[in-house]
Amino acid sequence: MLKNLSDTRPGTVEAIAATLTEAVLEHRVLPGTKLSEDEVGEIFGVGRTVVRQALRTLAHEGLLTIERNRGAFVSRPTxxxxxxxxxxxxxxxxxxxxxxxxxxxxxxxxxxxxxxxxxxxxxxxxxxxxxxxxxxxxxxxxxxxxxxxxxxxxxxxxxxxxxxxxxxxxxxxxxxxxxxxxxxxxxxxxxxxxxxxxxxxxxxxxxxxxQLDLAPQPEKTLSLADALLR
Amino acid sequence: MLKNLSDTRPGTVEAIAATLTEAVLEHRVLPGTKLSEDEVGEIFGVGRTVVRQALRTLAHEGLLTIERNRGAFVSRPTxxxxxxxxxxxxxxxxxxxxxxxxxxxxxxxxxxxxxxxxxxxxxxxxxxxxxxxxxxxxxxxxxxxxxxxxxxxxxxxxxxxxxxxxxxxxxxxxxxxxxxxxxxxxxxxxxxxxxxxxxxxxxxxxxxxxQLDLAPQPEKTLSLADALLR
DNA sequence: AGAATATATATTGTATACAATCTTTGCCTA
DNA sequence: TAGGCAAAGATTGTATACAATATATATTCT
CATH class of the missing domain: 1.20.120.530 (GntR ligand-binding domain-like)
Structure with missing residues (x-):
């Protein structure tokens, strides 16, 4: 059913996805952060094609949100x-x-x-x-x-x-x-x-x-003005 | 969290993934069938890049199994x-x-x-x-x-x-x-x-x-010899 | 003939070039 | 000066060319 995940050699989609996942899970990369394809590709020494696949994988897990023509961002759950x-x-x-x-x-x-x-x-x-x-x-x-x-x-x-x-x-x-x-x-x-x-x-x-603070809706559209004047 | 799925224009990854999913769900494409990248690309009039992304999406849903260097097959759940x-x-x-x-x-x-x-x-x-x-x-x-x-x-x-x-x-x-x-x-x-x-x-x-027939394990490694001599 | 090997073909894996889109910057006008 | 407009720059979207791998075919040797 799932894909053969035995292939974790460096440079593969799976390896890059795993490394990125770990970084997000350990809060070294915070929600809202943009993951540019070029940037990630340079870091891992691979082309954008493979980065793109890794980013889509994380998006499918819900860790990233991909906005068309804008890029991949670490998700900010409501x-x-x-x-x-x-x-x-x-x-x-x-x-x-x-x-x-x-x-x-x-x-x-x-x-x-x-x-x-x-x-x-x-x-x-x-x-x-x-x-x-x-x-x-x-x-x-x-x-x-x-x-x-x-x-x-x-x-x-x-x-x-x-x-x-x-x-x-x-x-x-x-x-x-x-x-x-x-x-x-x-x-x-x-x-x-x-x-x-x-x-x-x-x-x-x-x-x-x-232990979470989910009570009041944190006003998704809290403008800077609102934050300052309150 | 999930990606913006509003983009269902024909030719996009999402549209192709949706069409393929429907075909599998309706049993028009049966488990074990191979989905070649060129073949799918030709059908939808797109390059292999976008087909590849669609196939990976289906694989993540469990509908396809991708074997490295071999291709994507409709999954055969055990x-x-x-x-x-x-x-x-x-x-x-x-x-x-x-x-x-x-x-x-x-x-x-x-x-x-x-x-x-x-x-x-x-x-x-x-x-x-x-x-x-x-x-x-x-x-x-x-x-x-x-x-x-x-x-x-x-x-x-x-x-x-x-x-x-x-x-x-x-x-x-x-x-x-x-x-x-x-x-x-x-x-x-x-x-x-x-x-x-x-x-x-x-x-x-x-x-x-x-109503399913899941009783006897269908002997994953049932060799031809075993089947004939039994 | 049959098995093992070698060659040829086909398919997938990856990088890259070009196109489309968005973002930013600078300029012009009211 | 504020707003809008336009051009430049940067980033993503897609197709394609080339490389790597697997499969199929042909060949050779015993």
């Missing part, structure tokens, strides 16, 4: 889109966590714990962006454990978009403290507690959502 | 992928139907009934492929009514892949008789019966699944 992302996650992830709990092997648990450790290390090293990316990877990893490739792809997309949402709507200045929820989830998986995992995931997603 | 499609739909669609029931306006109901009529007309006219496409459209329409653009995109993808699954694993020769389920669903929506709609959708999806 409040509605932000809500939808978490509503979709609420439908997919709790049940997937349950399935994962029923199938998790000791190797799976070890992998998850390694993820948490790396996340913690990144936070200690003040690499909030990297920590955020790893924290997202934790969620797709659960789908992988549940042996659901299709759902995993959807969750990957939603997690990616969540990263954009966090970049735009994160409330506090301090980093997300997700390690506690993630630890509890790993425990539930370890004990094959499907119902518990489902509930924990549900709560975890609500928790995340509650 | 039994596992087929199951996953319906498992994902089971997570997304029932709850979405509930939300749709709570929001449905008289206009929405009318639109759904129009869909059902067209589907019935297509069946009468022996256009099973067209009926199948319309029947899929019914499902995405419900997501639209639920006012969930993100989930709608996922469901659209899953419905598309379902069409491939049906092409490969459909059991009977007679057409799918979905109009009854769809009619019942519309009734639930009309009366804002969220719980009912959720249950009906759940049952409808199970019904569909039960």
């Amino acid at each position: 409040v509605k889109q932000a809500r939808e992302v978490f509503e979709a996650r609420a439908l997919l992830e709790p049940r997937t966590a349950r399935a994962a709990a029923e199938r998790a092997t000791p190797g799976d648990i070890a992998a998850l714990e390694k993820h948490i450790d790396e996340e913690h290390a990144a936070l200690s090293g003040d690499l909030a962006g990297r920590a955020l990316k790893l924290s997202g990877h934790f969620h797709t990893e659960i789908a992988r454990i549940a042996n659901q490739v299709t759902i995993e792809a959807f969750i990957r997309q939603l997690v990616s978009r969540s990263s954009l949402v966090i970049a735009l709507y994160w409330r506090r200045r301090n980093a997300l403290c997700e390690s506690h929820s993630h630890h509890a989830l790993v425990d539930a998986l370890r004990h094959h507690d499907g119902a518990g995992a489902e509930e924990l995931m549900k709560g975890h997603l609500l928790d995340l959502l509650s | 039994v596992k992928q087929a199951r996953e499609v319906f498992e994902a739909r089971a997570l997304l669609e029932p709850r979405t139907a509930r939300a749709a029931a709570e929001r449905a306006t008289p206009g929405d109901i009318a639109a759904l009934e129009k869909h059902i009529d067209e589907e019935h007309a297509a069946l009468s006219g022996d256009l099973a492929g067209r009926a199948l496409k319309l029947s899929g459209h019914f499902h995405t329409e419900i997501a639209r009514i639920a006012n969930q653009v993100t989930i709608e995109a996922f469901i659209r993808q899953l419905v598309s892949r379902s069409s491939l699954v049906i092409a490969l694993y459909w059991r009977r020769r007679n057409a799918l008789c979905e109009s009854h389920s769809h009619h019942a669903l519309v009734d639930a929506l009309r009366h804002h019966d969220g719980a009912g709609a959720e249950e009906l959708m759940k049952g409808h999806l199970l019904d569909l699944l039960s």
Whole structure:
């Protein structure tokens, strides 16, 4: 169904798309940033043809928005889109966590714990962006454990978009403290507690959502004048 | 988030992708078929550059599989992928139907009934492929009514892949008789019966699944010798 | 004859040239 | 000086030429 992704040699569309994705997920490139074809092509040492394909790939994931004759920009999800992302996650992830709990092997648990450790290390090293990316990877990893490739792809997309949402709507200045929820989830998986995992995931997603500032519509057309005179 | 899809002028990537998608959804092009770039380009009167982008779009939706240096083929979902499609739909669609029931306006109901009529007309006219496409459209329409653009995109993808699954694993020769389920669903929506709609959708999806022949793994590596000596 | 190899053909992968479109800048006019 | 207009510049859209790879055909050797 999906394309053969085994080809990750440098210079390929897939490799460039992956590198760009990582940069967006780690907030090294922020929403609204323009990705010019020439610029990206020069960086990776390839022509515009292959850059174009990579940009379209990211656009399809929702990370970029391509405007005809204007170029590709890192997406700026609206409040509605932000809500939808978490509503979709609420439908997919709790049940997937349950399935994962029923199938998790000791190797799976070890992998998850390694993820948490790396996340913690990144936070200690003040690499909030990297920590955020790893924290997202934790969620797709659960789908992988549940042996659901299709759902995993959807969750990957939603997690990616969540990263954009966090970049735009994160409330506090301090980093997300997700390690506690993630630890509890790993425990539930370890004990094959499907119902518990489902509930924990549900709560975890609500928790995340509650830390976003999605309440008042941030006036899409907030002109400079309005901002100054208010 | 998504790209500006308003540009559907003929000759654009979007228009070509849409036409190809329709052909696959209506089973006019069957799984396994190769879509050569030159061939498609000649048909639409465009160069390979734009065809290539369209093919990659379809590949991302799961409708095509692109093999490096070999070309694009209409995907042939495995039994596992087929199951996953319906498992994902089971997570997304029932709850979405509930939300749709709570929001449905008289206009929405009318639109759904129009869909059902067209589907019935297509069946009468022996256009099973067209009926199948319309029947899929019914499902995405419900997501639209639920006012969930993100989930709608996922469901659209899953419905598309379902069409491939049906092409490969459909059991009977007679057409799918979905109009009854769809009619019942519309009734639930009309009366804002969220719980009912959720249950009906759940049952409808199970019904569909039960009409597929996914039981024995079709031995991916079934050699000719094995087949003859068994 | 049959298998392995070599050649030829066809198809995809990539860069680039040219066209179309948008953006910016400078100029002119009221 | 503000507004509009026009030209210049920059960026994306598309086709095409050439390179790389895969497939099909022909050939040779045992």
